[in-house]
Structure formats: C-alpha cells, structure tokens
Amino acid sequence: MxxxxxxxxxxxxxxxxxxxxxxxxxxxxxxxxxxxxxxxxxxxxxxxxxxxxxxxxxxxxxxxxxxxxxxxxxxxxxxxxxxxxxxxxxxxxxxxxxxxxxxxxxxxxxxxxxxxxxxxxxxxxxxxxxxxxxxxxxxxxxxxxxxxxxxxxxxxxxxxxxxxxxxxxxxxxxxxxxxxxxxxxxxxxxxxxxxxxxKSEWRVLTESDFDRGLLERDPYGHKNRYGHGCLIGGSRHLIGAPFLAARAALRTGIGLLDLAIPSEAHIMASSLPEAMYYGIDELPDKTYAATAIGPGLVDDERSDRLWQTVSRQSKPLIVDAGALTTEHLAAEGPLTLTPHPGEFARLTGRSVAEIEADRFRIASDFARQHGIHLILKGTHTLIVKPDGTGAVNTIQAAVLSKGGSGDVLTGMLLALWARTDRIDTESSPNEQAVLWHALAAQAASRQMHPASVLATDVIEAIGRI
Ligand SMILES: NC(=O)C1=CN([C@@H]2O[C@H](COP(=O)(O)OP(=O)(O)OC[C@H]3O[C@@H](n4cnc5c(N)ncnc54)[C@H](OP(=O)(O)O)[C@@H]3O)[C@@H](O)[C@H]2O)[C@@H](O)CC1
Ligand SMILES: [K+]
The missing domain is CATH 3.40.50.10260 (YjeF N-terminal domain)
Incomplete structure (x- = not known):
C-alpha cells in the first residue's frame, strides 16, 4: 500500500x-x-x-x-x-x-x-x-x-x-x-x-501479482474464446509500430487479429502472416472483442474519422501514441489511455516536470475526471482506474526505455482486453499487461546485454517468462 x-x-x-x-x-x-x-x-x-x-x-x-x-x-x-x-x-x-x-x-x-x-x-x-x-x-x-x-x-x-x-x-x-x-x-x-x-487508494504491484493463469491454454478452447481484436495504426513514416503491437498481441495469445494499416505498410504483411489485413480507410464492419488504435498513427483528419468509428463500439478500446489527443477522451466502451509523460503533458496542458513531480495525484484526477482507465508510463508505471484509485508497477525493466516498447505494451493490452474468458472477471487486464510486459523485458535482458535488447526481443520473450 x-x-x-x-x-x-x-x-x-x-x-x-x-x-x-x-x-x-x-x-x-x-x-x-x-x-x-x-x-x-x-x-x-x-x-x-x-x-x-x-x-x-x-x-x-x-x-x-x-x-x-x-x-x-x-x-x-x-x-x-x-x-x-x-x-x-x-x-x-x-x-x-x-x-x-x-x-x-x-x-x-x-x-x-x-x-x-x-x-x-x-x-x-x-x-x-x-x-x-x-x-x-x-x-x-x-x-x-x-x-x-x-x-x-x-x-x-x-x-x-x-x-x-x-x-x-x-x-x-x-x-x-x-x-x-x-x-x-x-x-x-x-x-x-x-x-x-x-486503507489506501494506491497499491504496489510485484511479480507475485502477475496471474500466471493467463499463460495457460484450455485444450478445448476455441480461438474466439481468446478474442478477435483489431489494431489500427501506421502512417507513411511509421510503418513498424503497428507490426510491433500486432506481433505482441499475437504472442500474448489473442485468438484472431485484424490489422488496419495504410497501403504503404502492406509491404510488411509477409513478416506477420498470422494477422488479417485491411486498409486503414476500409475498416471491416465488425464488432471486435477489443480494439487498439494509435501505434504509428499521425493525428490528422483520417485519425478523427477512425475515431468516430471505433469510439462508437461498446467494447474495450485502447488508445496510444498518435491517437492520444484531447478529442479522444470519451468512448462507448471501457477506454484505456496509455501515455508516456510527454503525451500526458499534452493531454493535460501541464509540463512534464509538473507531471513527474506529482504523478499520482495528476493521474488519479485525470482518470476520475474523464471516467477512463489510464496507464501513465515511466520507471514506475501507474495503472489507474476510472474511480481514480490505482497501482504502481515495481518490476524494474530498464530495457523498456527504447523505441517500440510502448507499441509492444499496446499489443499486449489489446490481447488481454480481448479475452472473452477473462474480461468479465475481476482481473485487471491493464495491471496484468504492464506486469507481463515488464517480466518479458526482464526475460529478454537475461538473454543478452540490456543495451542490446530491442522491442522485438521483448515480444519474443513474452512467452518465456
Ligand atoms: N503512523 C505512523 O506511520 C507513525 C509514524 N511515526 C513517526 O512520526 C513521524 C512524523 O512525525 P511528525 O509529524 O512529528 O513530523 P516529522 O517528520 O518528525 O517532522 C516534523 C519536524 O520537522 C520540522 N520541520 C519540518 N519541515 C522542516 C524544514 N523544511 N526545515 C526544518 N525543520 C522542518 C518540524 O518543525 P516545525 O514545523 O514544527 O517547526 C518538526 O519539528 C513519521 O515520519 C514517523 O517517523 C511514529 O512515531 C508513530 C506512528
Ligand atoms: K528520516
């Protein structure tokens, strides 16, 4: 506590x-x-x-x-x-x-x-x-x-x-x-x-809070049980981000994944044959178990149009990177925002220094004010619920301070929110994703020098914790 x-x-x-x-x-x-x-x-x-x-x-x-x-x-x-x-x-x-x-x-x-x-x-x-x-x-x-x-x-x-x-x-x-x-x-x-x-509003999360049951697979389970998710992202110069997120979602066990990316990014599709591909302007008319939007996306008219579509679904929605704007703070279903301090500074109109000095209170107030889930990233990532209470991750993983780490977390969040067998339970997909992400990063850094660990290595370690 x-x-x-x-x-x-x-x-x-x-x-x-x-x-x-x-x-x-x-x-x-x-x-x-x-x-x-x-x-x-x-x-x-x-x-x-x-x-x-x-x-x-x-x-x-x-x-x-x-x-x-x-x-x-x-x-x-x-x-x-x-x-x-x-x-x-x-x-x-x-x-x-x-x-x-x-x-x-x-x-x-x-x-x-x-x-x-x-x-x-x-x-x-x-x-x-x-x-x-x-x-x-x-x-x-x-x-x-x-x-x-x-x-x-x-x-x-x-x-x-x-x-x-x-x-x-x-x-x-x-x-x-x-x-x-x-x-x-x-x-x-x-x-x-x-x-x-x-009696406290904030809890401390350690390795023992990670639910290892998430790694298990029911021998009679159908892929739908593990959810059909949709990941939307990518832009002309940011092609890799949605692929990192998508691969992470698949490694975290999502049942089916649709990837909506701009046509320039389709050249990467052969690197991830497990996903199904759509153009970013032709989202299929389906209701997904969960949707994630933002990795590699730029904030423009197109992202506003996409927002109109995804925010109307009454299913879990994860918002990251390019989709994190003050216009995207309300949706029909449970909404999780995953800013790093710089993105959170833009969302709140405060400086990064102000946020870092008082992150518990500012994060809690923001989550409560908008009725959203918030993951404020950092050395000690905060996971806040819509009522303003939360938890802090204490699993140290210095290797996560590298490009691509946030995309990996977004993919993992998508996979856990999409799990229809778990979503109705008390288990918190956000807390579990943050813990699992940090454990995967630790596992990756046991296999090579921490300075060399890439986001793709963290993805490959998701199943090796
Ligand atoms: N439930 C628990 O956990 C329990 C906690 N307990 C213990 O009580 C501690 C809290 O005790 P506390 O409230 O008396 O305050 P504390 O930290 O000793 O400091 C106050 C003193 O510092 C001074 N001072 C302040 N700022 C200053 C400054 N800038 N520059 C100079 N001086 C400054 C201030 O001066 P004043 O403002 O009065 O002039 C006053 O003299 C807590 O940390 C734990 O150790 C246990 O005993 C029992 C159960
Ligand atoms: K002291």
Whole structure:
C-alpha cells in the first residue's frame, strides 16, 4: 500500500481514537525498525534525531541499539522531540546512550531528522546536518523517509536530502518512493508494518501479482474464446509500430487479429502472416472483442474519422501514441489511455516536470475526471482506474526505455482486453499487461546485454517468462 502524509496522520488519529496510546505506537514502530537493523556487534552508531516524531522514533532506535550492545551516540540538533510521547522516549533513552553536540564518525548513521511531517525546502542548520550525512561513507539507515525528501510530491524538491542506503518505511510506502526525482534517495526500501489498519487508494504491484493463469491454454478452447481484436495504426513514416503491437498481441495469445494499416505498410504483411489485413480507410464492419488504435498513427483528419468509428463500439478500446489527443477522451466502451509523460503533458496542458513531480495525484484526477482507465508510463508505471484509485508497477525493466516498447505494451493490452474468458472477471487486464510486459523485458535482458535488447526481443520473450 502507498500512503500520503495526510493518510498516515489519519491512520494514527484513528488508532488513538480507538485507544492505542501515542507512545505505545511510537515504541512499536521504532522497535520494529530496531529489530530489522543488522548492526555488527559492538559497532558504533550515530542516531541523528529531529524535534518531531521521526526524532522520537530515533530515540527509541538509539535505546534499543544500545541495549543490543552497540555503542550509541545521539545528535539532536533541534533539541528533544516536541510531542509528549517523543519527549518521554528521549528521557528514557538518555540513560543508555551518549549525547553529542556535533555529529561524529560512526560505523552506521541512523537518519531520524525528518519524516512525513517535513515540509520543504531544507534551510539553515538542517541543511548542514543533511550535507554532513551525505558526506559519510558509513551506511545511512533512514527511518520512514530519507530526511529532506517530501513524502507525497516533489514540486519543491531541490535535491538536498539524505541519500539513504536503506529506508525503513513505516505502515506503507510513501508516494515519493516512486517519483523519478526522489526515488533514488531511498536506497533499498524495507516495509515495516506497525499494526495500523490498511486503507489506501494506491497499491504496489510485484511479480507475485502477475496471474500466471493467463499463460495457460484450455485444450478445448476455441480461438474466439481468446478474442478477435483489431489494431489500427501506421502512417507513411511509421510503418513498424503497428507490426510491433500486432506481433505482441499475437504472442500474448489473442485468438484472431485484424490489422488496419495504410497501403504503404502492406509491404510488411509477409513478416506477420498470422494477422488479417485491411486498409486503414476500409475498416471491416465488425464488432471486435477489443480494439487498439494509435501505434504509428499521425493525428490528422483520417485519425478523427477512425475515431468516430471505433469510439462508437461498446467494447474495450485502447488508445496510444498518435491517437492520444484531447478529442479522444470519451468512448462507448471501457477506454484505456496509455501515455508516456510527454503525451500526458499534452493531454493535460501541464509540463512534464509538473507531471513527474506529482504523478499520482495528476493521474488519479485525470482518470476520475474523464471516467477512463489510464496507464501513465515511466520507471514506475501507474495503472489507474476510472474511480481514480490505482497501482504502481515495481518490476524494474530498464530495457523498456527504447523505441517500440510502448507499441509492444499496446499489443499486449489489446490481447488481454480481448479475452472473452477473462474480461468479465475481476482481473485487471491493464495491471496484468504492464506486469507481463515488464517480466518479458526482464526475460529478454537475461538473454543478452540490456543495451542490446530491442522491442522485438521483448515480444519474443513474452512467452518465456
Ligand atoms: N503512523 C505512523 O506511520 C507513525 C509514524 N511515526 C513517526 O512520526 C513521524 C512524523 O512525525 P511528525 O509529524 O512529528 O513530523 P516529522 O517528520 O518528525 O517532522 C516534523 C519536524 O520537522 C520540522 N520541520 C519540518 N519541515 C522542516 C524544514 N523544511 N526545515 C526544518 N525543520 C522542518 C518540524 O518543525 P516545525 O514545523 O514544527 O517547526 C518538526 O519539528 C513519521 O515520519 C514517523 O517517523 C511514529 O512515531 C508513530 C506512528
Ligand atoms: K528520516
């Protein structure tokens, strides 16, 4: 689960209302972190504590580490925690640790300066303390958030923050763990469950969320069961894109595929004999299980005409690349848009930097406003539902930052939305396609140097995950 600072505060408030004392919750959270810290026996540890409750957690970690046999120093540049629970823990911890007036070398540094209560940017003394932490060669363990990193969005983030080796994230992930500007500051993220109830609009997707049943084939199944899809795309100079998408759809298991491309692209047809071909201006009058439009398409009168036809079908529609325009935001059936940040900037009238700094909120608002499914691509692709809730893909696949990757995803989406045996179930074709795409990219990069992996290699790896 992924939480905003406000949601965490709300979870805290609920726990207090239900009778969980604040100092017990702090003890519970910080003890859980201390138990996960693998300090070598008798090593020296410097804990840097702020004046908020993140600092309170730091005092508990300091005490517990001392009780486990470490030589612990606490540096509290802004004095003791302001809250009564933080103050109580600091008072008790003082018996077990050495207080220092200046930061000092140690085998490990624990960063408990700021947590989710931080509001950027960092100024004055805090800036110097963060600079000091950044200069240390000792491993830095951050409690909850690396200090200086905002929890929710990065629009004010100037890069001045602790670079943690490990961050122990309390209760759940923070959005900034998945933003391009701030994610690298977290190091390895370890989740620490502190027993609060979980309720969030955003989920984290890992490999275990991939439904391997999608790879299976029913021995009695008919090709129609796996859907008859239509892919529309291509233009004079962009001939390859629809073929990449079409091949990906077939490798993902679509039953039948019609490919509508401009006549210039028909010379490529022999490379994909499994598809059926139509001219882009002569779409057959059929109702498809699903349609995808956009790979290699240019935004012109022809694409507007095509839109009139495909948007009237009450079946799933996937819109990508050249078909992503502000005129194409409503259709009869379920609509999925798959922009990368540049395309999403055009759709929203915002800059790429604005989007990257606050992608969760902007993506959620957009999906809700238009009642559409949205896949906002990136290192951590967001998959958003029409109600604005969503999930983030955490399967890393650097090889996907290459031309053609988006076309492959579109083809995979088409294949999964077209599956008549699955579409009525709760399974989310968008989440499954994004996961499968990333897994295929990982499989391709196991077979050759990642720099060499092409979109066609990812397609060939779709069935090798
Ligand atoms: N449910 C959970 O997950 C639980 C979470 N818990 C822990 O509580 C943490 C949140 O604690 P929190 O709300 O007290 O805020 P925190 O992050 O310590 O920072 C506030 C301090 O920073 C200061 N400050 C802010 N911005 C600044 C700036 N730019 N430059 C300089 N100073 C700045 C601010 O100063 P002020 O604005 O008050 O002057 C205040 O002193 C959370 O991350 C987790 O570790 C557990 O203990 C219990 C369960
Ligand atoms: K911290």
């Amino acid at each position: 992924i939480y905003t600072a406000a949601e965490i505060k709300q979870a805290d408030a609920t726990a207090f209302r239900q009778g969980m004392p604040a100092d017990v919750l702090m003890e519970r959270a910080a003890s859980a972190v201390a138990a996960r810290l693998t300090f070598r026996p008798r090593s020296s540890v410097l804990v840097i504590c702020g004046a908020g409750n993140n600092g309170g957690d730091g005092w508990v970690v300091a005490r517990e580490s001392a009780q486990r046999g470490c030589d612990v120093f606490v540096y509290a540049p802004f004095g003791e925690p302001k809250s009564s629970e933080g103050e109580r823990h600091a008072a008790y911890a003082r018996r077990f640790v050495t207080i220092v007036e200046e930061p000092r070398d140690a085998d490990y540094v624990v960063d408990a300066l700021f947590g989710v209560g931080f509001r950027g940017p960092v100024t004055g003394k805090a800036r110097d303390v963060i600079t000091w932490m950044r200069e240390q060669s000792a491993p830095v363990m951050a409690i909850d958030v690396p200090s200086g990193v905002p929890s929710d969005e990065a629009s004010e983030f100037d890069g001045h923050a602790v670079k943690a080796d490990t961050t122990f994230s309390l209760h759940g992930y923070k959005r900034s763990a998945f933003l391009t500007q701030t994610a690298p500051y977290y190091g390895t993220v370890e989740m620490v469950d502190i027993g609060l109830s979980h």
